[in-house]
Amino acid sequence: MRWPFAYLGLLMAAVAGPSWPASDALADGMRHCTAETDQARRLVCFDALAATLPKFEADRFGLTADIARKRDPESERRTEEAVLPGKIAALGQGPRGEYIFTLDNQQVWAQVEVEPTKKFAVGEVVHIEHGAMGSLWLAAGKGRMTKVKRIS
Numbered sequence: 001m002r003w004p005f006a007y008l009g010l011l012m013a014a015v016a017g018p019s020w021p022a023s024d025a026l027a028d029g030m031r032h033c034t035a036e037t038d039q040a041r042r043l044v045c046f047d048a049l050a051a052t053l054p055k056f057e058a059d060r061f062g063l064t065a066d067i068a069r070k071r072d073p074e075s076e077r078r079t080e081e082a083v084l085p086g087k088i089a090a091l092g093q094g095p096r097g098e099y100i101f102t103l104d105n106q107q108v109w110a111q112v113e114v115e116p117t118k119k120f121a122v123g124e125v126v127h128i129e130h131g132a133m134g135s136l137w138l139a140a141g142k143g144r145m146t147k148v149k150r151i152s
Helices: 003-016 022-035 039-051 053-060 065-071 073-081
Strands: 083-093 099-103 108-111 125-130 136-139 145-150
Touching (some): 022 039, 022 053
Antiparallel strands (some): 083 125
């Protein structure tokens, strides 16, 4: 049986690749295994991926943003371009009157500053995007945006 070793080789190459951050290699490996339709091959793929977890964890230990940037200067740009799409599944209110957004992916986000003129509704399609200096913004239709932070 040669195919388990082919998957292991692919996963090890992904982990060892100097230009890929560990989290990208792990996510790529997960996507690769998930796409496998044969149950036995899928299990072997996930087992091989799980065997690489100690290396991922060891590699991230003590990793600072500066070190990560030196390893992969393009990673910061890719991260800032990323957008998290979603839909508002529930709306709550914080102690100062700020919105608490629960998205359809079960993530919970809190409005950083109360903005009484901006209204949001359950079922509304939104996305979270990166802003200046590491800020995150929840954006909805009609140009409505509000600064948010993830709380769970």
